[in-house]
Amino acid sequence: MTQAPRILSIAGSDSSGGAGIQADIKTITLLGGYAMTAITAITAQNTRGVTDVQALSAQMVAAQIDACIGDIGVDAVKIGMLGSPEIAAVVADRLEGLGVPIVFDPVMVSTAGAVLADEATIAAFERLMDIACLTTPNFDELAVLGGDEALVARGIAYIAKGGDAPGDVVEDRLVLPGQAPVLWTAPRIDTRHTHGTGCTLSSAVATFLGQGAPLVEAIEDARDFVRAALLAAPGFGEGFGPMGHHAVR
Template sequence: MKPPRVLSIAGSDSGGGAGIQADIKTITMLGGYAMTAVTALTAQNTCGVTMVEAASPAMVAAQIDACTGDLGVDAVKIGMLGSPEIAAVVADRLERLAVPVVFDPVMIATSGAALADAATIAAFERLIALATLTTPNVPELAALGGEAALRARGVAWLGKGGDAEGPDVTDRLAVPGVEDVVWTAPRIHTRHTHGTGCTLSSAIATHLARGMSLADAVAQARQFVRAALLAAPGLGAGYGPMGHYAVVRTAEQSG
């Protein structure tokens, strides 16, 4: 049986904890086949981002065409885009694809570095309308106008609560015409949270590529993220990476 094919359109993280690298690890560990369209190169580690260099829109489009034209695609995950021009060309390509799309509207890195300017955020509108699911965290949700604005757009979104205060983390899935699904779990206290949003969105995309329902895909992806947080290898002096590989290894050893 062929694995579900998932295309990640996102930036590269030289430290390996987030972005394209986290997406590849997640998709692979969940049994999918990972393909990539790199939107930007970043020089970063657990302590922060020191340099960002965006790819040309033509190069991003060429990568998408190369993957979808030959290998095919069952779902798409979108992360860091780098510029409004890249956001526009990604939207152009997605309009031609009839597959689930998960959009993680990356604006700020875990370390606090800005990864999207105001013009790029404004260009997110087309992608939000095209996406099967948009996955903003607390500050990203506010930047997009808040819950009321997304509900008014009539789009599906997952409000992630990891950035909120309190002993528990609450995530809310809102789908037009359906009652919200809410998950609440005890907060995992760790500094090794680099790449949580990338991992969650690519995990959701992989499950959707397999044909899972949206609510089930989110539920399974949340479990994967929590397990990866608990399995973090403890690398770096700042916001360390999660333990994607250790999640599967532990499951195999216990099975």
């Protein structure tokens, strides 16, 4: 039997199941990985928005990471919502020099518009971008991080996601230091059920990397998975509903 890649998700919990740790577990499992978690924050949320957030202590987040890596081991890591600058710092401490692919989704605002990272936490993202083999900002997050010019100058490998940009065609752009950008385009899927797209993409990329896929191939397959899940959305909720991870074959 081929061993499943061990994928650690470091992210917040979404009580409604559409994003965060819950979306990561679904994605990793459906793609053949073994999902482990280090929960950074607990959120009360649904498709209409986030009503409460409680970040865990940095010590507790570190303890979860240590428990997973120290016993089961890890083949790739996905980082999502962090919750505080202290958590961001301890995650960087634990992952620096780990020697496995790390995918960083710099979560700042939820799909429904709730702020999930303050200025101090965003400032702490810099170490994590340096550690990660891929950072996955959306249209607005890329601007907050300084835009293309700033990330290119720092030698950050990133994919600029186009799902939140205007237009009928979605363009995702992979930028790697010293290389020509790689572009993917596809017609926009007309749906309000987009909750958890960023979480799903980043955890899918991490899973494929954990299986040994090259980066470009991992991104291509992750994009296909996200689009299939969007098309299979079950229609739950009155706002930005969850995708249909369970229905993707």
